Amino acid sequence: ISLNNLGSLFSSMKQHDIAVDLYGKCLSVWEAIIGKDNERFATTLGNIGIVYYRQKEYGSALAYFEEALEFYAKHPEQYTDSIKSIGELAVACFYYLQQDVNVDQNELQKDLNIFKSKYATYILN
Numbered sequence: 181i182s183l184n185n186l187g188s189l190f191s192s193m194k195q196h197d198i199a200v201d202l203y204g205k206c207l208s209v210w211e212a213i214i215g216k217d218n219e220r221f222a223t224t225l226g227n228i229g230i231v232y233y234r235q236k237e238y239g240s241a242l243a244y245f246e247e248a249l250e251f252y253a254k255h256p257e258q259y260t261d262s263i264k265s266i267g268e269l270a271v272a273c274f275y276y277l278q279q280d281v282n283v284d285q286n287e288l289q290k291d292l293n294i295f296k297s298k299y300a301t302y303i304l305n
Contacts, residue, residue, distance in 0.1 A: 222248040
């Protein structure tokens with residue numbers, strides 16, 4: 181919990197590299213102690229995604245958001261707010277990636293369609 185909190189502190193101070201490093205250490209601890217299929221692990225994934233989102237590294241952010249959503253979507257009744265907030269950030273990542281001329285737009289559209297088929301029900305409700 182302390183590593184996650186320190187990651188949030190450094191993220192708020194815009195020291196993104198330190199925040200990601202602390203969150204990464206936190207993930208390692210969560211995985212060793214409680215496993216990956218856990219709310220705390222998913223929360224930390226979302227936190228890393230937010231750091232990358234703030235840095236406008238939308239591809240990296242999206243990867244972390246989707247991994248967090250994998251957990252939350254297994255328990256939609258418990259994590260409605262988390263699904264909605266992380267899902268909206270993920271959709272924003274897709275939007276910003278569409279603006280990037282260096283991104284393969286056909287692949288991005290396929291990924292967006294897959295994302296919508298998995299999570300749109302949760303995000304829109």
